[in-house]
Amino acid sequence: MSDAFVTVNAISRRFEQRVSLGDRIAAALGSDVEMRAVRAVDGVSLQVARGEVLGLVGESGCGKSTLGRMIAGILPPTAGTVAIGGEPVMSKGPHPRKRTTRVQMIFQDPYASLDPRMRIGDTVAEGPIAHRLVTKAEAPAYVAGWLRRVGLDPDVAQRYPHQFSGGQRQRIAIARALAMQPDVVVCDEPVASLDVSIQAQVLNLFLKLRRELRLTMVFISHHLGVVRHVSDRVAVMYLGRIVEVGPAETVYANPQHPYTKALLASVPQLVLQDDVVAVFKPIQGELPSPLSPPPGCHFHLRCEFAEARCRAQVPAMRRVGERHESACHLLREA
């Protein structure tokens, strides 16, 4: 895409198991010691256009949070790069560091992501002061503006996190991220810990802020309904790889990859007719261990259409429709 604003280029992240000294010596002496590594994210490329919301869905362990953290620059990738407006998010070298404030992150658990011993006002002002967006003297008015924007009374600046409910804490976390005036916000399961009625309030807030501030967002969630609601485009992940990406409407209405199809079929729908028995077509089996993912297409063990080449070859992304791509051997190039 030519209008890419966030460019994720062949990014990977491996987590290596800590190896004991004995094993390391044995390995150095040429013994066959198994070095186990989890490929949490395995060669993912993505583009997000300016002002676009990209939804990232997948089941637990698929690597969506790891990918989100790398895009936000809080976890260095093992390989590959992330750039925002052409500017790399991480510095180069053996100890890469985040070098931009243009991307900020909002986390799942507002009970864990706010410092319990800092007043709300100080929490929101800390980043902007440190990065000289505002002076200490200007900070209170600046913070009050952001608190108002997320639907909180500016007086709450004097209070501590424990005095707030989950929904209000998530609003504070949103204010803290946005006070850095980012271009891109990565939201990792921002409504997963909230009740349905509060979830609706926070989703409405996201939609409002996105319109007002023309934010570019990466919205990570395991909840397919929530992702459908907020996203322009959706990427589906399975075991560290993206298996399908396309406009939200198209992916939900016309999924191409067998995994996307099965995942969508697993989502319980409201049953509104009497005597209609909800039919599930559950995906067979479970997610394989990311320590030893199957060769070829990672999904082949659970795929009802798998054939010989699926077990041997990693399928490449191919174009299956208008701005719609999927990685499956059985799909024909559109």
Added chain:
Amino acid sequence: MSAPILSVRDLVTHFFTRAGVLKAVDGVSFDLQTGEILGVVGESGSGKSVTGYSLLGLVDPPGRIVSGSIKLAGQELVGLPQSELRELRGRRLAMVFQDPMTTLNPVLSIGTQIKLAIDAHERVSGKAARARAMDVLTRVGIPDAGSRLDAYPHQFSGGMRQRVAIAVALLNRPDVIVADEPTTALDVSIQAQILAEVKMIVRDLGTALIWISHDLAVVSAIASRVLVMYAGRVVEHGPTAAVLRAPRHPYTQGLLNSLPARAAPGEELAQIPGQPPSLAALPVGCAFSPRCPRADAVCKEAPSMTAVGLRGWRCHHPLEGHA
């Protein structure tokens, strides 16, 4: 209709804390038939879990059942000494908890834990216990049950652990199983598998099941009847599809409208304003009135349950109820 297997009347469970009395369950009544799946929905703090715990006599101090009646096949459970409750639990009443990571003992093999659950109620030989364990594990969809008996909980995935927990609940063929958010911690694909299996098991064994969940879609997929709870009370009940198709209580309507599936993508969701009340300081009258678009002066008085046919609601200004 035949006599219900479980009959709950005006159940009141309060927690007596330093901050005041928390009215977690405040007058809940319902009947459960043999082989029925009853869904209980509500948000956190609505009292749905405490209702479940109360049924099994598992409410710990400072909480206690203040009044009301729970009858299991005619036998009163409220006021029963712990020793007798203990005898009933696992045999006639069983529970499945939300978090399968913490409900199983990590240092005992699955087979040993199942044997202990059988031994608690009857004397059986090791061989017979093993056969029964294999039977229930197979029933909940655990492949290769025989060899899995010697495995420990950490060797199972989350979904498999929850299957084991369901198998343990099924062991003694209880009359009633209370399942508290049993699939909330699981991925959707695993949740779909478990929902399908549980429906089949209930049909085969005729066990009655209470399925507590915050997820309306899950409840609509599994339960034939539903109770909607808010601030410790049942605000609406009835056949699941009818209630969700045409809710009478504004809270049920509000919950449904909060679902992202109810709005066009990107459109604002119809949110319920405000947040659930503190159980220590419930609003006067209808607890939902401060958040309710239909509330007026009458709502300062607590509404009683209006029953029409199979349905009931607790509201002074119910919705029309047309689909």
